[in-house]
Amino acid sequence: MFWGKIRKRALLPLFLVTTVLLTGCGQREEEQHSPELLLGFSQLGTESAWRSGNTSDIEKKAAESGVSLMLEIANRKQEDQIAAIRRFIAYQVDVIAFSPIVEEGWDNVLLEAKEAGIPVILVDRDISTKSEGLISCHIGADFYNEGVMAGEYLIRKANSLQMDEVHIVEITGTEDSTPMRQRQAGFMDTISSDPRMQVIESVNGDFLKSRGAECMRYLMEKYGDDIDVVFSHNDEMTLGALPEIENAGAVPGKDIIIISIDGGQEAIDVLKEGKINCVVECTPMLGQELMDTAKKLKNGEEVEKVIHPNELFFSDEQDLSDLAPRGY
Template sequence: MKNNNHIRRTTLLCFILVLLSFTLLTQCKREKEVLVADTPRNGIILGFSQIGAESSWRKRNTQSIVEAAEESHIQLLFDNAEQKQENQIKAMRSFIAYQVDVIAFVPIVATGWDNILQEAKDAGIPVLVTDRKIETANENLYAGFIGTDSEREGRDAAQFILDKFSQIENRPIRIIEISGTEGSSVALGRAAGFRQGLDDHPEFEIIHSESGDFLRSKGYEIMSRILKEFDDIDAIYSHNDGMTLGIIDAMYERDLQPGSDIVIVTIDAEQAAIEALRRGEVNCVIECNPNTGPAIMELTKKLARGESIPRFQHVDEEVFYETDDLSSLEPRGY
């Protein structure tokens, strides 16, 4: 009898240990993959791969998607790729295995997606590209794109600098460009649009261009070095607010007044950049709207129903200037 009780106790203990191990394993997995909304399996399921959480803008973009999924009663399988393309591809394969209705992702770089997109197509799962564009051998591998018009942002930046220095003659205008992640469509577009805007004005010279990877720390590091290497900088064109804030820090360390000693144009329109614009540390802020969640969910519903969607859809964005009255501007929320 004692032996039977011992066996039962041992069996129960083993069961508890197995259950505890499974719970811990599931909890670790949930740190990477988050299910939002208690929608039954016969509801719409969206697999979403985000590139990371490198900035306030990116965090707000993620928040917008999570909130919109809840409001739309769409079950969300969310993955943070931590700035690695291989993590995104791995996540997308897991979405295919789970047989989600739609896959959406923010591509960290523009190329290298054809194989995984073909796998999704073979599985009958439509793919929505958002925020950053991609280059593929066959555009039919994905359903459509929604996000920013990065080339227009670049042209807006160029136009502001042209207007700002329109009264200066008989000398070149020297510009530093701090660009985003190399190979990302948004960095390529913002660079291309900027150069398009300056094409007919050879007196405006980009004397140095370097990737800051959209990181504040790299913006600071690059600007600290540039201020030692270059004299007579007229303007800085920064591809995002995070890098711009690092640039401002570096300028103050050299006793330079941002926005006055050097004109600064930045993209994103985070709250910190708007405040810098109010203080005169930045001269122009070009919005890149992170609140794409509602539009993504509407497109997801259409794709899940087998409907076609626009090939390219751009979100509404504004440009804020140093001469604007920003007193009535609502808080950005990011």
């Protein structure tokens, strides 16, 4: 009996040491496999190949970078994005990122994020705010320059065709969104110095293929042969518009100059067929910049306030036979 008590007392320290060692190993293993960063990302929707490509790239780069991603799709509703951001705050993520559907109306929820000490990154689109310090960084295309490139192409094309007058219809993106405003401004500023250029009407296509078709049907019925150019703010609307032009008896790319923005695979294929004349690139591949920037913010490092990817344009002026697959 006495020996049994001694043996139990001798075994107790050994048990405690073993437990501590095992717990320590478990903690180290957990630390090795725990994500470097928890990122909450609100994507505005799934309205286009561009948007789907953007989401896929962010998911892929998060996995490759050891980032745990909380992804919410807002179905093109600002109230859903605001609710998602509030959930990210409640969950105490390290960094919040979102692609805003419109520019206004974000101050209250972003002030909540600031008070919680969570940095916020804008992806793709920008916002309008009078408050300071709500946004740490904006990662996305230079939409104004995209409009400029579209306008510069049109001037070259009009020169090559020796056009005396150029009647333009514009199918814009979502009203009050950053790409809509800035693409329009860049285009208008560029063509304004050319007296041949006249925008006869701008209509809102909301970045949707179905709306692009509706807008083009209306424009063809109203203006018909008077239309020389269609400037469309994204590929989805352009692809919706083309059949309506053909249904009206015109040949897109020949009778009417077609200028689009995004640079997705389907639009590039149609460009090669000759039904689109120019596609300005707006790359959705922003995932790596987002992951790198989020990590810097978590570590307290300074980041650039605006990060633009390098972007190109593709047109009937070029040999596109060796162009690599677009990936979106």
